[in-house]
Amino acid sequence: MAAKDLWTTDPRIELRAGPDFDLAELDRNGQPGWEGDKDDGEAYLPERGEEMSELQERLYAEGRDDGTRSVLLILQGLDTAGKGGIVRHVVGMVDPQGVALASFGVPTEEELSHHYLWRIEKELPPAGRIGVFDRSHYEDVLVVRVDELVPEEVWRERYDEINAWEKKVVEGGTTIIKVALMVSYAEQGERLMERLERPDKYWKFNPGDIDTRSKWPAFQEAYADVFRLTSTDHAPWYVVPADKKWYSRLAVTEILTRTLEEMDLGWPEADFDVEEMRKALDALEESHR
Amino acid sequence: MAAKDLWTTDPRIELRAGPDFDLAELDRNGQPGWEGDKDDGEAYLPERGEEMSELQERLYAEGRDDGTRSVLLILQGLDTAGKGGIVRHVVGMVDPQGVALASFGVPTEEELSHHYLWRIEKELPPAGRIGVFDRSHYEDVLVVRVDELVPEEVWRERYDEINAWEKKVVEGGTTIIKVALMVSYAEQGERLMERLERPDKYWKFNPGDIDTRSKWPAFQEAYADVFRLTSTDHAPWYVVPADKKWYSRLAVTEILTRTLEEMDLGWPEADFDVEEMRKALDALEESHR
Numbered sequence: 001m002a003a004k005d006l007w008t009t010d011p012r013i014e015l016r017a018g019p020d021f022d023l024a025e026l027d028r029n030g031q032p033g034w035e036g037d038k039d040d041g042e043a044y045l046p047e048r049g050e051e052m053s054e055l056q057e058r059l060y061a062e063g064r065d066d067g068t069r070s071v072l073l074i075l076q077g078l079d080t081a082g083k084g085g086i087v088r089h090v091v092g093m094v095d096p097q098g099v100a101l102a103s104f105g106v107p108t109e110e111e112l113s114h115h116y117l118w119r120i121e122k123e124l125p126p127a128g129r130i131g132v133f134d135r136s137h138y139e140d141v142l143v144v145r146v147d148e149l150v151p152e153e154v155w156r157e158r159y160d161e162i163n164a165w166e167k168k169v170v171e172g173g174t175t176i177i178k179v180a181l182m183v184s185y186a187e188q189g190e191r192l193m194e195r196l197e198r199p200d201k202y203w204k205f206n207p208g209d210i211d212t213r214s215k216w217p218a219f220q221e222a223y224a225d226v227f228r229l230t231s232t233d234h235a236p237w238y239v240v241p242a243d244k245k246w247y248s249r250l251a252v253t254e255i256l257t258r259t260l261e262e263m264d265l266g267w268p269e270a271d272f273d274v275e276e277m278r279k280a281l282d283a284l285e286e287s288h289r
Numbered sequence: 290m291a292a293k294d295l296w297t298t299d300p301r302i303e304l305r306a307g308p309d310f311d312l313a314e315l316d317r318n319g320q321p322g323w324e325g326d327k328d329d330g331e332a333y334l335p336e337r338g339e340e341m342s343e344l345q346e347r348l349y350a351e352g353r354d355d356g357t358r359s360v361l362l363i364l365q366g367l368d369t370a371g372k373g374g375i376v377r378h379v380v381g382m383v384d385p386q387g388v389a390l391a392s393f394g395v396p397t398e399e400e401l402s403h404h405y406l407w408r409i410e411k412e413l414p415p416a417g418r419i420g421v422f423d424r425s426h427y428e429d430v431l432v433v434r435v436d437e438l439v440p441e442e443v444w445r446e447r448y449d450e451i452n453a454w455e456k457k458v459v460e461g462g463t464t465i466i467k468v469a470l471m472v473s474y475a476e477q478g479e480r481l482m483e484r485l486e487r488p489d490k491y492w493k494f495n496p497g498d499i500d501t502r503s504k505w506p507a508f509q510e511a512y513a514d515v516f517r518l519t520s521t522d523h524a525p526w527y528v529v530p531a532d533k534k535w536y537s538r539l540a541v542t543e544i545l546t547r548t549l550e551e552m553d554l555g556w557p558e559a560d561f562d563v564e565e566m567r568k569a570l571d572a573l574e575e576s577h578r
Binding site: 061064065084087088091092095096097099101103134185189192193196197199200202203204205207210213214216267268269270272274277278280281284285288 | 354373376384489557573
């Protein structure tokens with residue numbers, strides 16, 4: 001029983017931020033491009049996941065051969081936006097051996113003693129892998145800007161620097177997919193409150209989350225600039241409404257899968273003589289008898 | 290519709306190797322402890338996986354709090370034994386964020402310039418994680434012994450050294466689970482031949498696999514010594530018949546899940562004043578209106 005594909009538009013077109021993207025206009029409870037409901041989405045997700053998983057295996061095989069290509073999924077979003085859910089429910093659908101996961105928290109002293117891209121560069125995925133960044137160098141123009149951790153003239157220059165750096169990464173064979181999960185203020189409030197109401201969720205709550213929430217308008221402004229200034233042709237931003245978790249997971253799965261489909265991934269040729277190896281294997285059977 | 294748990298014996302008892310373990314007697318096509326068939330096993334696997342996944346989240350939460358415990362699953366087995374399948378289908382059932390995966394191939398020159406445990410130690414899982422080793426320091430008494438890469442007096446001393454090292458790791462808070470996937474000679478032959486018959490499997494084949502297969506008796510002897518000499522109370526070996534892939538996956542899932550169950554994992558207490566945080570969150574709602 002095949003679930004139906006109810007995408008009316010490619011979400012990579014539907015959700016892509018351009019230079020005139022208006023974050024204030026985004027319906028964070030929306031489901032752009034998907035004409036089904038939640039049940040349709042939840043039925044389609046694992047089916048699409050199977051396809052994504054097969055493509056991932058081809059990418060991995062290519063990397064084991066002599067391929068140089070990789071994929072990097074960058075996840076950004078404020079607390080409770082669902083970054084962890086994407087890792088668990090979307091990335092979790094592919095073979096863990098093909099994934100290189102990195103999470104970027106408050107920088108360590110060693111990290112701070114380097115250029116802000118130093119710790120990021122170190123975690124770039126090797127050939128054949130799907131790298132996943134839970135937060136990234138974009139924190140260096142988000143929390144760093146909002147909390148004034150460096151002077152404005154410093155973070156102002158970073159947008160161009162990031163674009164140039166990402167271009168270099170793409171030229172090295174990595175397809176970059178940047179996903180911002182955008183929850184509404186009301187939804188974030190409910191999700192934070194849930195963490196304070198369920199003892200099995202306490203560990204996900206951090207008192208600093210309240211402080212961050214109190215700076216909501218400044219973060220929205222910082223995100224708007226990120227989308228305006230760093231959604232390039234080589235590394236576009238997809239701004240995903242995230243009040244409906246099922247939608248954001250479905251959309252990211254679709255973006256990843258379509259990206260992999262377009263990479264035209266085959267299976268590597270044998271770099272040995274297949275017939276000769278079959279004979280060698282057969283000969284071994286004989287001798288074992 | 291809950292699938293039935295058809296384990297008649299705890300596989301940790303059923304499959305555990307002791308000092309008098311006889312590898313030659315192992316039925317590699319068997320399914321010790323499981324009284325159901327393949328369909329029963331495949332129905333029960335995801336159900337048990339859900340439970341394993343919840344326990345993994347508790348372990349992760351504990352690690353994020355101030356816990357020091359972790360789990361380390363060491364996977365050993367000859368080519369085609371199904372190590373990759375365990376990672377994909379068993380480990381793949383838990384949140385990738387909670388897993389620390391390491392794969393040990395032929396040592397690099399840098400690795401060879403250090404003690405053989407150096408590269409292993411570096412990959413030990415941090416608190417809260419499930420570490421998974423695809424091959425391990427046991428290669429240093431398996432392939433190294435069979436291929437005579439070091440003199441006998443050197444590898445002979447390693448069994449005791451490994452036991453002592455693992456004891457230290459366990460004392461540091463890591464529960465070690467050692468799983469050896471044992472396929473029969475005939476089944477390995479079929480799996481290798483399949484890799485030579487399907488172009489989508491060529492990439493998994495390595496001409497060296499034929500050479501390794503030709504040394505089957507020597508590898509069996511080396512494995513037998515591993516089980517005889519390093520299945521300790523602090524880090525026992527589970528020898529899993531692996532001709533039936535569904536059985537080996539089911540058995541490893543069960544061993545992992547029962548191990549996690551016995552760790553008595555709760556949810557961390559809040560390290561903040563919950564009531565105060567709720568009020569602060571409420572106050573933020575007021576001010577936003």
